[in-house]
Amino acid sequence: xxxxxxxxxxxxxxxxxxxxxxxxxxxxxxxxxxxxxxxxxxxxxxxxxxxxxxxxxxxxxxxxxxxx
Amino acid sequence: xxxxxxxxxxxxxxxxxxxxxxxxxxxxxxxxxxxxxxxxxxxxxxxxxxxxxxxxxxxxxxxxxxxxxxx
Ligand SMILES: [Cu+2]
Ligand SMILES: [Cu+2]
Numbered sequence: 001x002x003x004x005x006x007x008x009x010x011x012x013x014x015x016x017x018x019x020x021x022x023x024x025x026x027x028x029x030x031x032x033x034x035x036x037x038x039x040x041x042x043x044x045x046x047x048x049x050x051x052x053x054x055x056x057x058x059x060x061x062x063x064x065x066x067x068x
Numbered sequence: 069x070x071x072x073x074x075x076x077x078x079x080x081x082x083x084x085x086x087x088x089x090x091x092x093x094x095x096x097x098x099x100x101x102x103x104x105x106x107x108x109x110x111x112x113x114x115x116x117x118x119x120x121x122x123x124x125x126x127x128x129x130x131x132x133x134x135x136x137x138x139x
Contacts, residue, residue: 014080015087018132021078058132059087 001030004048005065006040006055018058026054041068069099070116073109074125077134081105084133092127095119109138 010016016035023031023042029051030043042051048064055062079085085103088110093101097118103110112124121137128135 011083012081014078014084014133017078017080018084021132021134022130057130059091 001043001045002067004042004044004051004067006042006052007038007063007065008040008055008058009061010035010038015058015060019055019060022054022057039065069113070121071111071113072121072124073111073138074121074128075134075136075138076103076108076110076128077136079103079105079108079133088128088131088133091131092124095124095127098124110135 008019010019016033019040020033023029028044032041040055044051052062052064076088082105085105088103089101092098092112097115098112099115100113101110110128114124125135125137
């Protein structure tokens with residue numbers, strides 16, 4: 001599965017908690033959150049656009065950085 | 069016009085409060101929202117033809133925060 005990298009403007013545990021709750025509702029997704037560096041990695045076969053829209057639900061600024 | 073107070077879990081600071089106020093406050097039919105970090109609540113004044121306690125709960129939940137009807 002491709003690993004997508006996103007920059008998410010998270011500033012606190014509340015933000016990263018919200019992101020992790022949002023992502024854990026998706027199926028077939030593995031993710032890692034790096035709060036200090038404001039990065040989120042998602043391993044998934046889903047379209048990057050869909051993942052981007054899902055992340056945006058938390059109300060933070062999100063940008064797609066590409067796959068690894 | 070209705071007013072409801074919902075429980076909101078998972079907020080840790082002022083920026084969490086702000087993002088909820090901004091997002092929920094911009095939904096159609098939401099007239100006013102006040103979020104309290106200390107009490108972990110959101111008090112929303114809304115137009116009941118466009119929103120309901122249930123739709124507001126869902127919107128907060130959708131943002132990744134735990135929400136509940138607190139009475
Ligand atoms: Cu935060
Ligand atoms: Cu916060």
